Structure formats: structure tokens, C-alpha cells
Amino acid sequence: MRIGVGSGNPVKREATERAVGGTDGFGDGAVVEACPVPSGVSEQPRGTDETRRGAVNRAEAVVAATPDGDAASYDLGVGIEGGVATYDSDGDDGDLFLVMWAAVTDGDRIGLGTGPSLVLPGSIASRVRGGEELGPVMDDVLGENDVAKKQGAAGALTGGRVDRTDALRTAVAGALGPFVTDHY
Numbered sequence: 001m002r003i004g005v006g007s008g009n010p011v012k013r014e015a016t017e018r019a020v021g022g023t024d025g026f027g028d029g030a031v032v033e034a035c036p037v038p039s040g041v042s043e044q045p046r047g048t049d050e051t052r053r054g055a056v057n058r059a060e061a062v063v064a065a066t067p068d069g070d071a072a073s074y075d076l077g078v079g080i081e082g083g084v085a086t087y088d089s090d091g092d093d094g095d096l097f098l099v100m101w102a103a104v105t106d107g108d109r110i111g112l113g114t115g116p117s118l119v120l121p122g123s124i125a126s127r128v129r130g131g132e133e134l135g136p137v138m139d140d141v142l143g144e145n146d147v148a149k150k151q152g153a154a155g156a157l158t159g160g161r162v163d164r165t166d167a168l169r170t171a172v173a174g175a176l177g178p179f180v181t182d183h184y
Contacts, residue, residue: 003016004032006037009149011152033074041054059104075106097120115169116162
């Protein structure tokens with residue numbers, strides 16, 4: 001089975017490998033490859049709807065992609081998108097959370113899953129609300145480069161108890177549900 005992940009970010013590919021590797025029905029025969037595609041949403045998705053839409057767009061674009069010129073290059077497309085959202089009905093007045101969505105499709109069916117939602121500290125949330133993207137804000141706060149390709153905000157905000165790869169693996173595992181069980 002050939003699985004394409006709609007991103008060039010190695011963390012998203014590894015999260016998918018972890019989710020697929022422990023899943024009955026895929027096992028060691030699955031090959032997971034990066035297939036960078038556009039999300040079709042803003043660089044900093046805001047709200048659960050836009051974040052979910054970015055994941056779905058990526059998954060569908062992967063299945064439609066033919067990087068090797070083959071008619072059916074990927075058996076499954078995986079889209080993973082991180083964003084920020086409030087869960088308060090008043091919108092911007094509530095806490096701002098890091099959210100993550102995953103989508104998996106074979107071109108006919110689609111599965112959706114989420115990772116953990118983590119409240120952003122006030123100083124970080126105010127910068128993101130002011131228009132900055134979370135990744136560069138985290139780079140600045142931590143004094144590092146490419147935090148999103150390492151521990152991610154999830155790792156920093158949990159003291160390493162949950163890193164970005166593990167958080168995204170949970171989202172992908174949830175999205176794989178329709179493809180690994182008969183419950184859907």
C-alpha cells in the first residue's frame with residue numbers, strides 16, 4: 001500500500017508512519033511518502049472549520065496527484081493541518097487553542113480525526129490574534145528555528161510530554177478509522 005502525506009514536513013510524514021505502522025491491515029507493507037500539496041487555506045488557519053478544510057484539501061490533492069505519472073499513485077491520501085481556534089461562542093473573547101486535524105481518503109471515502117487541543121498562553125495568543133503565525137511566534141519565544149519541524153508548539157507547551165509527532169499521530173489514527181474498522 002502506498003500512502004501519500006500532503007506535506008513536505010518530516011514531522012507530518014513520521015506521524016503518519018507511526019499511525020499506519022501500528023494499524024492492522026497496513027503493517028510493514030505500507031510505504032509512506034511526502035507529497036507536498038497546497039492546503040487551499042490561509043498560512044495560519046483560524047477556526048476548526050478552516051483547519052479541517054485544509055486537512056481535507058490536502059488529502060484529496062494527494063489522491064489526485066500523480067507524481068510518478070501513474071494513474072493511481074497513492075492508495076490513500078493523508079492531509080494534516082494545524083490551526084488556532086476558540087471554543088467560545090463569542091469568538092475572539094475566549095481562550096485561543098492550538099488545534100490539529102487530519103483527513104484520510106482513498107478518493108471515495110474520507111475519515112477525519114483530531115489531535116489534542118492545547119490552550120495557548122496569553123502572550124502567544126495575543127501575538128497570533130494580532131496576525132502573526134504560530135510557528136514563527138514559537139520560534140521567537142523559544143529562541144529556536146523551525147520549531148514546527150521539531151517538537152512543535154505541542155511539545156513546548158506540554159514540557160515535552162506530548163510532542164508534535166505524537167499529537168499529529170493521534171489525529172491521523174482517528175482519521176484512519178473508516179479504513180481499518182467495519183464500524184463506519
